[in-house]
Amino acid sequence: MKKILMTFSGVFLLILVLLGLQWGLSASRNQDSSSSKDTLTFYNWGDYIDPSILKDFTKETGYKVNYQTFDSNEAMYTKIKQGGTNFDLAVPSDYMVSKLKNGGLLAKLDKSQLTGMDNLNKQFLNQSFDKGNQYSVPYFWGTLGILYNKKVVNGSDLKDWSSIWSSKYRHQLLLVDSARDILGMTLISQGKSVNDQNTADLAAAQGKLSSLMPNVKAIVGDELKLYMAQGEANIAVTYSGEAKNAMEKNSDLAYTVPEDGSNLWLDNLVIPKSAKHKKAAYALINYLNRPEVAAKNAEYIGYATPNQKAYQLLPNSVKSEQAFYPKQSILDKLQVYQNFNQYWTQKYNDAFLEFKLGKQ
Structure with missing residues (x-):
């Protein structure tokens, strides 16, 4: 009888443990689901943003950033097309913007939610791959x-x-x-x-x-x-x-x-149609369009910024590098x-x- 009671007690204890685990996992999932509402998934090339900018963005806005990377435009296109991961912001190159747009994979930008567009050099706007910048905002060139x-x-x-x-x-x-x-x-x-x-x-x-x-x-x-x-x-x-x-x-x-x-070449910020956190995506685009933020990013990355006001904030040693900021006669032939x-x-x-x- 004692052995039976001990066995019963053990089974009862095991049931309690399993129930506790199930409750804990459920609570964890609920917590993750809740926190994901404030998490923006940013799909970008590797090492293509100053990490401190993302930290500062989170500190200011409360939006956390899940930074995921790709190594080619084609790989990015395939991942977005397949679905499964809801990317909120991505960085395709010029021709890939056109391909994503034609494939119905991009959200048309709500210009009323964008700020800082007047900071951008008009030379890099209204390109053939996205006339009127209906779907994209220049990031680097x-x-x-x-x-x-x-x-x-x-x-x-x-x-x-x-x-x-x-x-x-x-x-x-x-x-x-x-x-x-x-x-x-x-x-x-x-x-x-x-x-x-x-x-x-x-x-x-x-x-x-x-x-x-x-x-x-x-x-x-x-x-x-x-x-x-x-x-x-x-x-x-x-x-x-x-x-x-x-x-x-x-x-x-x-x-x-x-x-x-x-x-x-122009790399651009776009919002995939499947994005779940569009408000956060617009917030990050606007943050990156700030002259001081864009200048900081350009110094870290080493690529040329399309943000004219950010360019003015760069050190003279950078602005004078004609190899990376060519004179207009060269720009006109690109x-x-x-x-x-x-x-x-x-x-x-x-x-x-x-x-x-x-x-x-």
């Missing part, structure tokens, strides 16, 4: 250009894109692994648009690009800036932000945008990528793949 070692390469010899075809750069050139960028700069060197959709023009560009191969040391991704900083190559085609990162590690490096033009349909995307990818196979 930059260019495609030439990064080079000043001790080996004379910067005055790099006035146009065709200069990198010179035989004196044989086996010294690194190229960023991007079909649109490399074919784009080749098209510009032939007086064409980076958005060219003419079969003969693309074939001519592919032909000229193949003649660049003797100069190409490697076609690489994110590691390009490290290779240049370490002196693994003397010249590279890359993005302004990557160039600045490399230059901070190696003072012998410099960056230039060829005078015949280049790509102007081109923004348009979103290609599947056919032309594949045509460019195939042409670039054939070029890369020639390196093997």
Whole structure:
């Protein structure tokens, strides 16, 4: 009987423990659900905001920020399209804004809830990928250009894109692994648009690009800036932000945008249609549009700010860097990528793949 009573007591105790656990988990879920009302999920590129800005934003507004990252526009698009995670704010590049918009994945901005739009340089507003900025607000911008070692390469010899075809750069050139960028700069060197959709023009560009191969040391991704900083190559085609990162590690490096033009890329703040915390999203967009906040962010990131009033707050040493804030004559020749349909995307990818196979 004692054994039976002890067994019964043990079972009863176990039931109480399980009930307690269930109650605790339920309470925890309710607590998490309650706290999530004040949590904004921000989907951004890695290390693409000064962390202290998010802390200050939370302190001022009470909105916490769940910061999640992606490593490519395509990965971001897939994640937003699949759903599952309700992102409240995201940072797609120019052509991807168009793709997201056309896919019905973005919320149209309520301009009455936006402040600080007059702080933005009109040069970066009303772009072809989002006329009237109905869905996007500029965040950072930059260019495609030439990064080079000043001790080996004379910067005055790099006035146009065709200069990198010179035989004196044989086996010294690194190229960023991007079909649109490399074919784009080749098209510009032939007086064409980076958005060219003419079969003969693309074939001519592919032909000229193949003649660049003797100069190409490697076609690489994110590691390009490290290779240049370490002196693994003397010249590279890359993005302004990557160039600045490399230059901070190696003072012998410099960056230039060829005078015949280049790509102007724009990263933008957008609110996905599936966002659950739109009020918080607008609050963060407005906070980032404040001149003092945008200037602080630009100094931390190293990319160019589209916020004209923030630009005025930057140190003169930064504002005078024409490689990153080009003169107007260069800005006027910059081109923004348009979103290609599947056919032309594949045509460019195939042409670039054939070029890369020639390196093997």
